[in-house]
Amino acid sequence: MLLLTDEHVRSLTQMSDLVSAIREGYRTQARGGAQLPDRINLESTPGFFRLMPGVSAGTGLMGFKVFNQVSEGGVQYLIGLFDELTGELLAQLDGAYLTAARTGATTGVAAGLLAPRTAVEIGVIGSGLEAETNLEGVFAALEVKRVRVFSPNPQRRNAFVERMAARLDVEVVPVSDPAEAAAAPVVVVATNTGAGTGRIALEGKWLAPGTTVLSIGSTMPSLREIDTDVVDRAALVVSDAPEQARMESGDLLAADEKGLLDGKIVTLADLAIGRVPAHDADAITVFKSVGTALQDLVAAKVIYDRAVQNGIGTTVDLLRTKKPAGA
Structure with a gap:
């Protein structure tokens, strides 16, 4: 698994690449290739906690974004990116800047249309x-x-x-x-x-x-x-x-x-x-625009691929324990 910080994400972001990838992501969604349930919003005592899961079969991706806001701690974002076919956790990314970037890229898609x-x-x-x-x-x-x-x-x-x-x-x-x-x-x-x-x-x-x-x-x-x-x-x-x-x-x-x-x-x-x-x-x-998990996953995959190509990020080996089905 690759860990990517906000600094890594910023250095790897190319807006034109995000616009192209998200445009194609929406074409995949239109063809029925994305499962995007309503995001889950939970209230906490000082703020809120939100979970946005999704599966994009057309791209082989699945994952989530989770973020929370508390009155004094600001907003924290985390994106988890999985390979749909193998179930492997590919990366965890700081989603703070990436959320703003993927929102901008989605607006670019709409503007172009x-x-x-x-x-x-x-x-x-x-x-x-x-x-x-x-x-x-x-x-x-x-x-x-x-x-x-x-x-x-x-x-x-x-x-x-x-x-x-x-x-x-x-x-x-x-x-x-x-x-x-x-x-x-x-x-x-x-x-x-x-x-x-x-x-x-x-x-x-x-x-x-x-x-x-x-x-x-x-x-x-x-x-x-x-x-x-x-x-x-x-x-x-x-x-x-x-x-x-x-x-x-x-x-x-x-x-x-x-x-x-x-x-x-x-x-x-x-x-x-x-x-x-x-x-x-x-x-x-x-x-x-209100934002969706599709945008997060597509953008995260663009950043992940560039990180792998450029040898950027921290690799963490996770223990993998196989359990019987239904366990």
């Missing part, structure tokens, strides 16, 4: 790690000519602009109003405005016809990113896990209360194989 094929401007609302990785995912999937960034904290906003301009070698400019970022043809929203604040990061009235909205956060009922007008104006809402999103995302729960999702929500897997009707060029489209 929903957004214009020509060079576009990107609007980003947010300036944290997921704003970084999701912009990188979109950049790996689209031809980007300029990026506008809004974040309510000017210092964080400017630091993000400098960091991403150097990393992506593209013009990145700060804007002082979220509506300016939302005026771009493709808008990445990667900021939870907080539980119970009543604040929304993106309002539907800011969007021009034909905008693609990539909404990343709001994976808890109490968190919001976009208002219901965004969903109301959209002709198509795509989700990596529609049923899960309708139970967990504050954005989609609010839209569901108004009956705004009926007839317009589809899976990313169906979109990946063209099983979704074509939409008009002036239609607003929305991608709502």
Whole structure:
């Protein structure tokens, strides 16, 4: 078994490779090659504990991600990657950065399927790690000519602009109003405005016809990113896990209360194989991400393969004891 730290994962991550692998993973899922039960959410006294298992028969993978959050200890992530055919535990990976990277790669997949094929401007609302990785995912999937960034904290906003301009070698400019970022043809929203604040990061009235909205956060009922007008104006809402999103995302729960999702929500897997009707060029489209074990396993396999090729990580020999069937 190979142990890979967060430092190892960061050094091995190539966003374009993750986008390609996850796109193929969703095609496998659309063909029935993935078992992804609802994730298990358990409350603990200071926080929560979440387990996300999955089997992807099309890739020979099975495994899980487990993570927890406590009030003082932050969030801890662990991904376990198994070979489906042999049952061998291939690797355990620190999933902190990889979770943000695979989320960005999944957004890149959605952007490549929903957004214009020509060079576009990107609007980003947010300036944290997921704003970084999701912009990188979109950049790996689209031809980007300029990026506008809004974040309510000017210092964080400017630091993000400098960091991403150097990393992506593209013009990145700060804007002082979220509506300016939302005026771009493709808008990445990667900021939870907080539980119970009543604040929304993106309002539907800011969007021009034909905008693609990539909404990343709001994976808890109490968190919001976009208002219901965004969903109301959209002709198509795509989700990596529609049923899960309708139970967990504050954005989609609010839209569901108004009956705004009926007839317009589809899976990313169906979109990946063209099983979704074509939409008009002036239609607003929305991608709502909540994350799945498929993304974790596919991304972990990409990192594991690169680690083996480059001799990176710590190998641990585990004792293997065979027991009779049913023991």
